[in-house]
Structure formats: structure tokens, C-alpha cells
Amino acid sequence: MRVVITGGGTGGHLSVARTFLYAFIARGYVCVFIGSSSGADKMYFENETHLNKKWFLETSGVVNKRGIGFLKALWKQGCALKEACRILKEFKPDFVLSVGGYSAAPAAFGACLLRIPLIIHEQNAEIGRLNKILKPFAKVFFSSYLESSPIKFYPIMEVFFKKARVRNAIKNVLFMGGSQGARAINAFAIGVAEELKRRGIRVFHQSGKADFVRVVEEYINEGLSVGVLDKTELESEMQQKVHCVELDSINSVDVVVFSFCKEMPSVYALCDFAVCRAGASSLWELCANGLPALFVPYPYAARNHQYYNAKFIEEKGLGFLCLEQNLFCEVLWECLELLEDKIAQVSTDLQKECAMDATKQMCATIERTISTKA
Structure with a gap:
């Protein structure tokens, strides 16, 4: 399978992205990353050799911004969305995995626009604003807190x-x-x-x-x-x-x-x-x-x-x-x-409260969902 992993900004999002990356690579997937030039995204993934390619788009958070700052952040997200759509059309992924954070917005919205299956992992008990917006469009929505999550355990490195x-x-x-x-x-x-x-x-x-x-x-x-x-x-x-x-x-x-x-x-x-x-x-x-x-x-x-x-x-x-x-x-x-x-x-x-094979269980759930939708 060909997979786009997206999201970040902070270590909480990026550690989950990295855990999924290693699980995907173990299953033979071809993986690329779309993140942000700000935040901790580069620190985690700029030198990651398991990624086929990586892009760090110029984005920043929109939440809590006001006035001109809000408009600038929104403009950056709009430009990044255009670039993310270009990348998605060229790479042709089987699905996009979003771990949330402002870094995820361009590729996650791009997946929805291009009808590419979107998989979301929400790390927190209080759902983030971006994930709350995108949840109705996700093929699978993982959470360690919601009873509706197909797998409730959290993806953690072994x-x-x-x-x-x-x-x-x-x-x-x-x-x-x-x-x-x-x-x-x-x-x-x-x-x-x-x-x-x-x-x-x-x-x-x-x-x-x-x-x-x-x-x-x-x-x-x-x-x-x-x-x-x-x-x-x-x-x-x-x-x-x-x-x-x-x-x-x-x-x-x-x-x-x-x-x-x-x-x-x-x-x-x-x-x-x-x-x-x-x-x-x-x-x-x-x-x-x-x-x-x-x-x-x-x-x-x-x-x-x-x-x-x-x-x-x-x-x-x-x-x-x-x-x-x-x-x-x-x-x-x-x-x-x-x-x-x-x-x-x-x-x-x-x-x-945790399971060592949680990430493998999530990968299996994703594969079943994607094959059913195919």
C-alpha cells in the first residue's frame, strides 16, 4: 500500500505518527510524510530514512489567532492545501493517516476533496478542533477514550x-x-x-x-x-x-x-x-x-x-x-x-490499559476498511 502520514506540530502528535510509520514499514507499505515547516515536524522526520519522501509546508495554527494573525494563518493553510492536493494527485495514496494538529489540515482536507480514504487517530480525551470537523468524513476514527473507537488502545512503541x-x-x-x-x-x-x-x-x-x-x-x-x-x-x-x-x-x-x-x-x-x-x-x-x-x-x-x-x-x-x-x-x-x-x-x-500489539490491530482494521471500500 501507498500511505501519506500527516500531522504534527508537537511531540504528542508526532510520536504517534512515528509509531504508525514503523508499523506500516514492517507491513511493506510505501510511506511519505506531509507536515509543517514550523513546530517539531522537521526534528522528528527530516532525517527519517524510512520515509520515501517528506514535505514540510508553510503552515501555522489557526486556533486562538485573531485579526490579521488569523487571516495570515488561514492564507497559509489555503496555499498549503493547494500544494497538498498536488502531492496527493502525484503520489496516489491508498489512504491518508492523520494524527491531528495544524500540520495535518492541508493533507487531511485534501484527502476529503480528492475522495481518498481518510484515517484519523485522536490522541486526546478532548477531541481537537480539526479532528472534530473531519470526524464525519473519516473512514476510521481511532481514540483511546471513545467507546465507539474500533481499537481503544493507544499506539506505543514496543x-x-x-x-x-x-x-x-x-x-x-x-x-x-x-x-x-x-x-x-x-x-x-x-x-x-x-x-x-x-x-x-x-x-x-x-x-x-x-x-x-x-x-x-x-x-x-x-x-x-x-x-x-x-x-x-x-x-x-x-x-x-x-x-x-x-x-x-x-x-x-x-x-x-x-x-x-x-x-x-x-x-x-x-x-x-x-x-x-x-x-x-x-x-x-x-x-x-x-x-x-x-x-x-x-x-x-x-x-x-x-x-x-x-x-x-x-x-x-x-x-x-x-x-x-x-x-x-x-x-x-x-x-x-x-x-x-x-x-x-x-x-x-x-x-x-495498554496493549503491545495495538498498532498492529489498528493496521489490520485499516486494511479491512480499505479493502472493503475498494
Whole structure:
């Protein structure tokens, strides 16, 4: 089959796109990608060798834009739609897979206009605006939250399952704010690190690139022993104050700080509890790994979707939810106390919310749908 994968803007959309890409390639499909020149699309796919071709069109988000900004964004989307239609006519795909985000709009609308089967995967509990518009036109609409979804499990890379384990005690806590980091979570982690050390708990901290140097400096000022995975982002004077560590040799430090890590499955495997945003990909990867979490939704996420993602897990009794403005150290201590006697059960039940073969099941559903429509 010939497939166009489209969508992105943020890592939550793009990680799903990449998971589908690898599943499609394993089934012998020819895949191309249509995304945006802005956002994280290029970071994920510009050098992806599994793609036959890739296009990064000049688009930006339309939601929440006003006045001239709205008109400019709409104009860019219109121009990109014309280009996407040209690509679709030339490539002649069997179907278009959209993972949402503003990057998906040109190719997804193009598929509808050219009567090419459109498959949508919605990552969030609150359906995005674009996917809500396109849902009636989709041949298949996947969601991890809707009962109407033909497959409810979330598409996750197998490595997160292979690194999974049942937690029995909390010895390492992970703080992360997504690929770009989150200053509120960074500040919170720094504020509780000394008490966590006193309790015999090591900190893993994904700070984001923009805040990495400041976070390392703050930990040093707190008198904590700091390890980093990469010293090159630090000035020579600060390099002398930290240890360069590997994930399998961290016992000599109180805190492990990194701006971004491609080995997140290994980081998850080392940790016993997480404090993080509630983007869909992170949330379900944690579930697959059996890692309980306190979710602190990004307050400005479109349609407040991170809150509803976290609420879904909280209502099952498998995680904790705290709004950013209510994030105080007492919340963390309460979570750790509540989890102490049941962490093994929660860790086990989290893994039941996911399935390693979910992506294969979705591929089979797509193939049945496409062959029926042919």
C-alpha cells in the first residue's frame, strides 16, 4: 500500500505518527510524510530514512489567532492545501493517516476533496478542533477514550513495553515537562529535591533545552550532587561542578539532569514515580511502562485537553491530578504516602490499559476498511 502520514506540530502528535510509520514499514507499505515547516515536524522526520519522501509546508495554527494573525494563518493553510492536493494527485495514496494538529489540515482536507480514504487517530480525551470537523468524513476514527473507537488502545512503541516493570517502592522520581520542558515543573522539582534526598529518593529531571543550564545551576546552589548526561551544553566552569553520568552508573549523584533524552524508555525503567504534564504520548507511555504519575496539565493546552487526559487516568484510580496553580510540596508528599501501600497494584493495572500489539490491530482494521471500500 501507498500511505501519506500527516500531522504534527508537537511531540504528542508526532510520536504517534512515528509509531504508525514503523508499523506500516514492517507491513511493506510505501510511506511519505506531509507536515509543517514550523513546530517539531522537521526534528522528528527530516532525517527519517524510512520515509520515501517528506514535505514540510508553510503552515501555522489557526486556533486562538485573531485579526490579521488569523487571516495570515488561514492564507497559509489555503496555499498549503493547494500544494497538498498536488502531492496527493502525484503520489496516489491508498489512504491518508492523520494524527491531528495544524500540520495535518492541508493533507487531511485534501484527502476529503480528492475522495481518498481518510484515517484519523485522536490522541486526546478532548477531541481537537480539526479532528472534530473531519470526524464525519473519516473512514476510521481511532481514540483511546471513545467507546465507539474500533481499537481503544493507544499506539506505543514496543520498547516502552519491553522496559516495563512492576514497581514495589519509590526510590527514583522523574520530573519532566515534555520535550520543551516546563518552568513550573522545573521550579517545583528544585524546591522538593533536598527533601527527596533526605527521604532517600534520587531525582531524574528532564528540564528542556532552554532551562537546562539554570536548572543545573540551581541544584548546585542547593548543595546537591548533580549528574548530567551531556556536559557540552555547560560552560567549562560549571562542567567542573557536575558529574557526567551514564544511565547505568548514577549511584554517585543525588540528581540526574538532562535537557532531552532519546533513551526515555530506559529513563522510565529506572524511575518509580513521575511528575509530568499530561500530553497523550507521555501519559500512555507511562502506562505501558507501569510508571505511576502525578499529572500537572499544561494550563494553556488547546481545549484544555491535558486536563481531560489526566482526569481519565485519575478516575480509574491509577494516577493523580493537580492543577499547576495548586502544585505545592504537600501534594507530592500526599501522593507518595497514598501510593506507598498499593504501588505494585497500580503499576500492574496501568500496564493493563495498554496493549503491545495495538498498532498492529489498528493496521489490520485499516486494511479491512480499505479493502472493503475498494
